[in-house]
Amino acid sequence: MSSNNIDLSDGAPVHSAIPLPSAHATTGANATLTLGDWMDNLPVGSLHRFVAGVIGIGLFFDMYEIFLVSSIGAALQGEYGIDKHSIGFKLLLASAFIGMFLGSLCLGTMADRIGRRKTFLFNLIWYSAFSLIGAFSVNAGMLVICRVLTGIGVGAIYPVADSFLSEILPKERRGRLAAWAYTTSYVAVPLVGFLAVWLNPLHIGVVAGWRVILVIGSLGAVLVLLVQHKLPESPRWLLSQGRVQEAHAMLRRFAESAGVTISSISPETTTNRKPMTLRERMALLCCPPYNKRYVMLTIFHLLQGFGYYGFGTLASTVVKSRGYDVTDGTLFMAISFLGYPFGSLLSIPLLNWIERRTLVITAILTIAVFGLGFAYSRNSALIVFFGFLTTCASNVFSNAYHVYQSEIFPASVRSTAIGSTYSLSRIVSGVLPFILLPVLNQQGAGAMFGIIATALFIVAVTVRALGPLTTRRSQDDINPV
Numbered sequence: 001m002s003s004n005n006i007d008l009s010d011g012a013p014v015h016s017a018i019p020l021p022s023a024h025a026t027t028g029a030n031a032t033l034t035l036g037d038w039m040d041n042l043p044v045g046s047l048h049r050f051v052a053g054v055i056g057i058g059l060f061f062d063m064y065e066i067f068l069v070s071s072i073g074a075a076l077q078g079e080y081g082i083d084k085h086s087i088g089f090k091l092l093l094a095s096a097f098i099g100m101f102l103g104s105l106c107l108g109t110m111a112d113r114i115g116r117r118k119t120f121l122f123n124l125i126w127y128s129a130f131s132l133i134g135a136f137s138v139n140a141g142m143l144v145i146c147r148v149l150t151g152i153g154v155g156a157i158y159p160v161a162d163s164f165l166s167e168i169l170p171k172e173r174r175g176r177l178a179a180w181a182y183t184t185s186y187v188a189v190p191l192v193g194f195l196a197v198w199l200n201p202l203h204i205g206v207v208a209g210w211r212v213i214l215v216i217g218s219l220g221a222v223l224v225l226l227v228q229h230k231l232p233e234s235p236r237w238l239l240s241q242g243r244v245q246e247a248h249a250m251l252r253r254f255a256e257s258a259g260v261t262i263s264s265i266s267p268e269t270t271t272n273r274k275p276m277t278l279r280e281r282m283a284l285l286c287c288p289p290y291n292k293r294y295v296m297l298t299i300f301h302l303l304q305g306f307g308y309y310g311f312g313t314l315a316s317t318v319v320k321s322r323g324y325d326v327t328d329g330t331l332f333m334a335i336s337f338l339g340y341p342f343g344s345l346l347s348i349p350l351l352n353w354i355e356r357r358t359l360v361i362t363a364i365l366t367i368a369v370f371g372l373g374f375a376y377s378r379n380s381a382l383i384v385f386f387g388f389l390t391t392c393a394s395n396v397f398s399n400a401y402h403v404y405q406s407e408i409f410p411a412s413v414r415s416t417a418i419g420s421t422y423s424l425s426r427i428v429s430g431v432l433p434f435i436l437l438p439v440l441n442q443q444g445a446g447a448m449f450g451i452i453a454t455a456l457f458i459v460a461v462t463v464r465a466l467g468p469l470t471t472r473r474s475q476d477d478i479n480p481v
Helices: 035-041 046-080 087-114 116-134 140-168 174-186 188-199 209-217 220-227 235-240 244-257 278-285 290-303 305-322 329-353 356-375 380-407 414-443 445-466
Strands: none
Touching: 035 235, 035 244, 046 087, 046 116, 046 140, 046 174, 046 188, 046 209, 046 220, 046 244, 087 116, 087 140, 087 278, 087 414, 116 140, 116 209, 116 220, 140 174, 140 235, 140 380, 140 414, 174 188, 174 329, 174 380, 188 209, 188 329, 235 244, 278 290, 278 414, 290 305, 290 380, 290 414, 290 445, 305 356, 305 380, 305 414, 305 445, 329 356, 329 380, 356 380, 356 445, 380 414, 414 445
């Protein structure tokens, strides 16, 4: 055997051999790898794919819930007699984002305390339950409260999912498999749109069609019942809590599913760790190199919503204000929604080919360029063309940054860092219409998209200045102890 490989089975044949990282390169049967090395270098096995699939389905219901109210808004106006210009209707649209802010800020950090698996399953049950209760709302006030509570569960899902995927996927396939999970989620966007077109006008007996759409959104709880016993915990998180034996046992589950036998695991410098308090986690985020990364992610999430949610929320309003023949809202929404899964699929090879930081910067600048092209287009074909391109670029950007932000913090504080900063994007997204609509009405689309482009340019500069390189690097190299 070459000096860059290790005999994993003490002479027994195995499915594959793992290349040793240079930091641990030794020769002979005594060479061993740490848990982090094993997780970074394992081949992809059935358990890796299972976790990615489960998370993808969980995120599917997350995206379903995010786009639900905007899709059934017309039906709700008729059901409860809400005027579309009223504060009540705006509050209904913003209610889920308010809940997402609270959920991402509070429940997102919970994953660093009780684990990725438990938090992921808890959040699925939480938002499924309140989505189901919301289907039986007797008035608009009850529905608003249910949407806030549903949003709390939804808001925590992405930070937990990002952390979970980053910690269990091998470094060579981390971006690609995570992008497949995110792509699964975006199938929900056109689905909820078409369900709304079909069910909004219907009454099934005495039950309004929009209530059925809410019930469908509650089916995420069924996923919990099916996978709760098989879904593993993150070995990296277990190790960060000082639960060494459990971490090694979980590592062996992943290795066995990949056809690899682990003979020995090198002792870790982290074996004496104990669970960190929230104060200790925040103190670590204030220390180099994580302080710069945390500042970067804070600025990032304060401004990235201008491009991702700003365009999605206000594009159809811009088109309608111009009186073009493409101004039918349903048609424009359908064309735009097709860009969500398409852009997400496009990100899969790009995440494998291009350095993650570079892809995030390129994608966000592309959104700015295409958004300005959309703003200054003077015919229907160009409006549709630039609208579709902007949506595609948005999802390349979204997948890239979700993978990237999960790679730049250690397991002990990863979910805290992501959840506390990601919450900012949720609350900013909820108030964007109040910021950008007055500019659109008074100064026009060019000025509005100029503000969006400026915000995105600041994000790109911040990521370039403060963000580390991560592609195909081990978690231990990216996040030194």
